[in-house]
Amino acid sequence: MNKEEIKKLVKNKNFISGIYNYCDRWCERCAFTSRCMNFAMTREYSDDPEASDISNEKFWQSLSEIFKVTREMLEESAEEMGIDLDSIDFEEASRDETIKDKIVENHSCCKTAKKYYEMVDAFFESEYIPSLHLVDKSDGENSSEEVQKIDKLDGPATLDELVEIIYWYHHFIYVKLMRSVRGTLGDPSEILEEFPKDSDGSAKVALIAIDRSMAAWGHMHNYFSSHRDQILSIIKHLDGLRKRVESVFPEARNFVRPGFDE
Numbered sequence: 001m002n003k004e005e006i007k008k009l010v011k012n013k014n015f016i017s018g019i020y021n022y023c024d025r026w027c028e029r030c031a032f033t034s035r036c037m038n039f040a041m042t043r044e045y046s047d048d049p050e051a052s053d054i055s056n057e058k059f060w061q062s063l064s065e066i067f068k069v070t071r072e073m074l075e076e077s078a079e080e081m082g083i084d085l086d087s088i089d090f091e092e093a094s095r096d097e098t099i100k101d102k103i104v105e106n107h108s109c110c111k112t113a114k115k116y117y118e119m120v121d122a123f124f125e126s127e128y129i130p131s132l133h134l135v136d137k138s139d140g141e142n143s144s145e146e147v148q149k150i151d152k153l154d155g156p157a158t159l160d161e162l163v164e165i166i167y168w169y170h171h172f173i174y175v176k177l178m179r180s181v182r183g184t185l186g187d188p189s190e191i192l193e194e195f196p197k198d199s200d201g202s203a204k205v206a207l208i209a210i211d212r213s214m215a216a217w218g219h220m221h222n223y224f225s226s227h228r229d230q231i232l233s234i235i236k237h238l239d240g241l242r243k244r245v246e247s248v249f250p251e252a253r254n255f256v257r258p259g260f261d262e
Contacts, residue, residue: 009037016259022201023260024209026168032259100185107181109248112241113174113206119234120170123227124163157216159223165216169209173241176206180249196255203245203252210242 009015020038023030033039078084104110183199217235221228246252256262 009040012037015040019257019259021198022205022255022257024169024172024205035259100182103185104178104181107177109177109241109245110174110181112237112244113177116234116237116241117170117174119237120166123230123234157219162216162219162223166213166220169213173206173209173213176202176209177245180206180245180252197251200249200252200255201257203249204255204257207242207245207252210238210245214238214242 014035015037016032016035019032019036023032023036027033027036027039030036030039180199180202183197183202214235217231217238220231224231
């Protein structure tokens with residue numbers, strides 16, 4: 001995909017602006033893929049098995065093309081805004097980012113989220129689950145009823161469905177909270193009060209993932225009745241994380257995500 005193709009996509013009014021910034025990246029279960037520019041951009045590569053295989057040379061060629069186009073567009077935008085990229089002290093910027101990385105990693109929300117995914121890995125590594133096959137039952141664009149089922153899990157769920165939900169989100173929560181916390185480390189003078197905060201948007205997605213994960217774990221005892229105490233411990237840990245996130249990001253639940261909450 002070249003610059004002109006990307007610019008053409010940007011001008012497509014059918015796409016919901018910024019919808020991909022606050023989604024859970026589960027495209028196969030999303031009802032908005034036809035209105036997502038990010039999905040349209042990545043589909044060219046995801047439809048090609050070789051371009052999606054990290055061990056295939058075509059994958060690295062595709063990745064190189066993406067980096068090249070991104071660099072060209074960055075240079076164009078910088079020139080339009082009068083920014084001299086050569087004048088930027090990248091060493092100093094790198095040091096600043098390293099400091100921020102340490103702050104983020106040691107934040108209570110991120111440490112608790114990291115502990116959660118370690119608990120998930122430990123649980124499934126300690127269990128022998130014969131013939132566990134996670135089957136993708138979607139066709140790429142699910143109905144609203146399918147999405148609501150994931151949200152509520154108010155009906156009977158198979159083990160495959162529960163494990164699929166838990167595994168999809170167990171690292172995702174950590175990554176989104178890392179982004180949320182990092183978003184609070186910017187210059188306060190650069191944050192416009194009249195605009196919603198990106199950190200709140202990322203925190204909301206993390207909270208939704210926590211809600212769905214807790215719902216899935218709530219049904220897991222039907223399959224692992226002898227490990228209810230361990231499952232309950234995981235649910236309690238998630239509940240503590242949820243309360244902590246809501247305390248640090250009190251406006252997160254009120255954040256209106258483009259498309260999803262409108």
